[in-house]
Amino acid sequence: MxxxxxxxxxxxxxxxxxxxxxxxxxxxxxxxxxxxxxxxxxxxxxxxxxxxxFVPMENYAAGFGLQWNEHARTQYDSYSGCPISETRFFEETGWPRKMPGETIIEIGSGSGRFTEHAAGTEATVLSLDYSFAVEANYASNGVKENVLIVQGDIYAIPFREGAADRIFCFGVLQHTPDPKKSLLELPRFVKSGGSVVADNYVMPTGIRKLLATKYWVRPFTKNIHPPTLYKFCKFYVNLMWPLSRVIHHLPKGKYINWRLLLSDHRGEFDLSEKTMREWAILDMMDKLGPAYDFPQHLETIQQWFADAGLKDCDVRHGYNGIQGRGTKP
Ligand SMILES: C[S@@+](CC[C@H](N)C(=O)[O-])C[C@H]1O[C@@H](n2cnc3c(N)ncnc32)[C@H](O)[C@@H]1O
Structure with missing residues (x-):
């Protein structure tokens, strides 16, 4: 620091x-x-x-620490050559491209693929993650003058209350022990008129629930020692990858691949096969490893934004399943 x-x-x-x-x-x-x-x-x-x-090095998020250090650059736009994280950062937040003089808090940075874009706005970025993913973020963003990276907990955020202009939390709530409590922590840290943006996985319903493979497999995998689980994910994806290319061309092939826990972004993003395979290993670990995975219904997240005391809320199906924004009165 x-x-x-x-x-x-x-x-x-x-x-x-x-x-x-x-x-x-x-x-x-x-x-x-x-x-x-x-x-x-x-x-x-x-x-x-x-x-x-601010937290013990070893904690329930150790699997995240491992995946984000093994894949420290995989999802960075500057590595993949596609502006995927940049597009999501600005579309999901609705924030301007330049915010010099402002302060942005990021909760749950992972490897820092969004920290990069927050820092590019010229705002001061205070970035926090619970796991040793902070090491990966530091390697990419830590030396930037306008970035501070800390290892901390969403339930005990070590930043000043009411001091930031904006706070965002992407891909995190569902992986915390109490997602509603996590969301309710965020508004305290922004000024009056400040922006709060967070998302959560959406609850699969009907046939989608039956076909949500990861929720069948997770009870067996979430307690596996992260290095062992990671080796398994890598082995499985590498073994299945040639087959997934064939399956992709079948009717509903992309859908079948996802059900087989093989992320298939072919035709969606302009990524090389090598990068897509790396994403697939990372995604599989991200599905099977987390200690917590609590998807929610849209109405629930809308209610949570209201309970957080936010105004002008816009909570809808979107990035990460359900994306939400609100303003602190
Ligand atoms: C799926 S990753 C998302 C990372 C990043 N935001 C992204 O979308 O690429 C979830 C992150 O939440 C972090 N996390 C989990 N529990 C947390 C907590 N209690 N406080 C802060 N971060 C937490 C994990 O360590 C992990 O890096």
């Missing part, structure tokens, strides 16, 4: 200011190794590999 970024973070336990404790390694204006200390309570938080750590 940069020294100047200290002003953005507070003690997640008592919400008082933090100060630097012992600093053991620096690189220019950035602190590589050291400690943050609360100015009020006795809490101390390590800074390791340039990242302030």
């Amino acid at each position: 940069q020294e100047s970024h200290l002003k953005h973070i507070v003690c997640p336990k008592c919400r008082a200011d933090l100060k630097f404790g012992e600093i053991t390694k620096r690189e220019g204006n950035r602190i590589e190794t050291g400690e943050l200390a609360c100015t009020k309570c006795d809490a101390k938080y390590p800074i390791a590999r340039f990242i302030p750590r």
